[in-house]
Amino acid sequence: MQGESARLGANLAAIGVLLAVVAAALTGLGAGWRAWVACLIWSALWVTAALGMGDAASRKWLAGTLRRSTYTQIYTTLIRRLLTPLWTRFCDPAPDKAPWPTQFRAALTWRLYDRALLIAVVYPILLLVGQWVVTGAEGRVGSFVVLPEAVFWPERTVVILMLLIVSAGFLGRKLASASQRPAVAKLADWLPLLAAAIAGTGAVTFAGAGAGTFALAGAIVLAVGAAATGAIAMAIAFVIAAALAVAGVGAAAFAGVFAGAVALAVVVKYLDKSARPRAARALVTGGVVLFAPVLAFTVDWSTIPGDFRTVFLFLAVLPLLNALFDVVSYAATLSLTRRGLQSRLPLLWGVADLALACLLFLALGATLVAAIHGLNLLAGVLLLDLVALFDGVTSTPGAYFWLYAMLFSTILPTALHAALSLLGLQGIWPRAPRRRVAIWVESADASALQTFRASLALGMVWTVPLLLLVAIIWALWALSAPAILWLLSRYLDALIWIATHPIGAM
Helix, strand or coil, rough: HHHHHHHHHHHHHHHHHHHHHHHHHHHHHCCCHHHHHHHHHHHHHHHHHHHHCHHHHHHHHHHHHHHHCCHHHEEEEEEEHHHHHHHHHHCCCCCCCHHHHHHHHHHHHHHHHHHHHHHHHHHHHHHHHHHHHCCCCCEECCCCCEEECCCCHHHHHHHHHHHHHHHHCCCCCCCCCCCCHHHHHHHHHHHHHHHHHHHHHHHHHHHHCCCCHHHHHHHHHHHHHCCCCCCHHHHHHHHHHHHHHCCCCCCCHHHHHHHHHHHHHHHHHHHHCCCCCCHHHHHHHHHHHHHHHHHHHHHHHHHCCCCHHHHHHHHHHHHHHHHHEEEEEEHHHHHHHHHHHHCCHHHHHHHHHHHHHHHHHHHHHHHHHHHHHHHHHCCCCCCCCCCHHHHHHHHHHHEEEEEEEEEECCCHHHHHHHHHHHHHHHHHHHHHHHHHHHHHHCHHHHHHHHHHHHHHHHHHHHHHHHHHHHHHHHHHHHHHHHHHHHHHHHHHHHHHHHHCCCHHHH
């Protein structure tokens, strides 16, 4: 054991010396940032290879993977550990070697849709409230100040307490679910709702004292806290957005919102408990699709401030549309990742996932613009001035962070899949040189020199394909950047056309 540790220490020391020499050479030659990035990637993978060869069992496994006809075991081992629990929890069973359409259909379930709803509602809200709680700076949705600038006491302190109460509800649910007492276990799923109700009562109390900040923050905390499921989160967000837009902020308005939101959450929870989860999601989805246009057409929006119109769209309408595209993107990512486990080059499935996600992202943008334009036509006034929005995004992009946060939830899992699929790049190596490296890895314990040689060779096996891919991407970008920017400009023109022509809302 001491011999293994001594060899590992000597190998790491030798690697450190050589990397220091390389760094000095790069500095002396005035190398650019690209050379430094390549050196850092190589260094990290070389050190990883050295650490991975620290014991006989690891060396045997590494040598075995190098001899395989499909050299993707590092990728498949990691992905299976990540993917298996996700697939079991959110997807239906499907054979590992089933065609991709079959796996996609198995992934597209009500459970995945519920999680997409939850993410679409909670993710941007947590970003908004989180930055406000930490910094005290204004929380904005576009130009609308949702959470005004506040000192730590009492505003931010009370909201932190509300969040702690909500967190205690989720912790209580976890503990109660593991209880051996049936009566306690049955109450588990209701504990987050109870905690949200207590937090909401505190918000009503402070709103009654004349603190508008507490009413808004409390409404947001209620939406997050009661989000035991995505359907409940969407339902409460819709009720809150509609009531705030129509009635404004205040103790009476928030009390009504609070009561209506809790009642709707209880109905959804009842349907879930009655083994009718699809009915609960259909109720929420159909309700938003039906009542958003009805509200747009029947309410006199000319008497409602523009800021509250924006809140109505960003909380009541956009999360549902975002979730509908998100669930397709998530199902594609899960199924393409699972299909890639059977491939010699899983990166190709990662690229396919990225391409599909980009198409869905562009389609989502067009759908959002068409939906908002349609609601503008029904309302008879501009709920959101889309042309001004596009001008604002162009001139002051930092003011629309919340909008970006909502949209990019569609592509984040895909980006993670694409990044992880890079681990499968080593599969491009021919089998003959890999067998030679496998022999060196197996005999690495013979001497310090052979340990150094094996780690260097293994590090290069991992590094060369990655750097080759980076070089190809850079070359493609250098050649196609003008065309890509032109296409994006045409896409923006298409969005503006949709936003200014009645047919765009049909």
